[in-house]
Amino acid sequence: QKEVEQDPGPLSVPEGAIVSLNCTYSNSAFQYFMWYRQYSRKGPELLMYTYSSGNKEDGRFTAQVDKSSKYISLFIRDSQPSDSATYLCAMTPGGGNKLTFGTGTQLKVEL
Amino acid sequence: GAVVSQHPSWVICKSGTSVKIECRSLDFQATTMFWYRQFPKQSLMLMATSNEGSKATYEQGVEKDKFLINHASLTLSTLTVTSAHPEDSSFYICSANRPSGGSQETQYFGPGTRLLVL
Numbered sequence: 001q002k003e004v005e006q007d008p009g010p011l012s013v014p015e016g017a018i019v020s021l022n023c024t025y026s027n028s029a030f031q032y033f034m035w036y037r038q039y040s041r042k043g044p045e046l047l048m049y050t051y052s053s054g055n056k057e058d059g060r061f062t063a064q065v066d067k068s069s070k071y072i073s074l075f076i077r078d079s080q081p082s083d084s085a086t087y088l089c090a091m092t093p094g095g096g097n098k099l100t101f102g103t104g105t106q107l108k109v110e111l
Numbered sequence: 112g113a114v115v116s117q118h119p120s121w122v123i124c125k126s127g128t129s130v131k132i133e134c135r136s137l138d139f140q141a142t143t144m145f146w147y148r149q150f151p152k153q154s155l156m157l158m159a160t161s162n163e164g165s166k167a168t169y170e171q172g173v174e175k176d177k178f179l180i181n182h183a184s185l186t187l188s189t190l191t192v193t194s195a196h197p198e199d200s201s202f203y204i205c206s207a208n209r210p211s212g213g214s215q216e217t218q219y220f221g222p223g224t225r226l227l228v229l
Contacts, residue, residue: 043220
């Protein structure tokens with residue numbers, strides 16, 4: 001079993017839809033959780049960064065962490081075609097430790 | 112957000128030659144940088160952790176004599192692919208750790224370097 005599980009998709013939604021992206025993990029030591037967006041042939045771009053359980057909102061993006069269930073989510077409201085990309089979850093125990101990534105979910109927002 | 116640059120953005124070389132890729136943190140100092148490679152439609156694979164002023168730590172299965180890493184300053188790490196072969200063709204991405212409060216650092220990624228070995 002992988003430390004971090006993420007559905008690779010592809011996930012196709014109409015413009016304006018609410019998108020839900022999820023990851024589950026098995027290592028209870030993970031404390032810091034991140035979501036990255038990666039466009040084709042580009043480096044990943046940090047979208048959201050959260051510590052421990054709870055919600056964090058930034059514009060159309062909301063990140064949720066449920067440590068009791070070892071489950072994290074990224075919600076995208078009013079999705080746009082420009083949101084079409086691969087979304088990677090990543091997590092770490094902290095203290096400068098390396099990140100553990102999910103495999104990434106490919107999202108396509110259609111007109 | 113923080114800015115990390117990579118140079119070159121793409122390179123084509125002949126088999127047997129060596130290629131150097133630079134990774135720079137432009138607006139912060141990074142004591143730790145990471146090097147990843149990514150094959151098409153796959154996630155990032157960590158190759159090594161680069162620490163300023165000390166030897167890099169390589170992940171299992173990564174040949175340290177083939178992938179030479181130098182982190183000579185707080186803003187620059189280099190990856191040299193020695194005696195490159197076609198199977199080394201990939202997308203190489205670096206990241207740099209930026210302090211974000213407390214004991215945690217946040218990783219910011221460079222734009223990647225596409226290497227094609229003929």
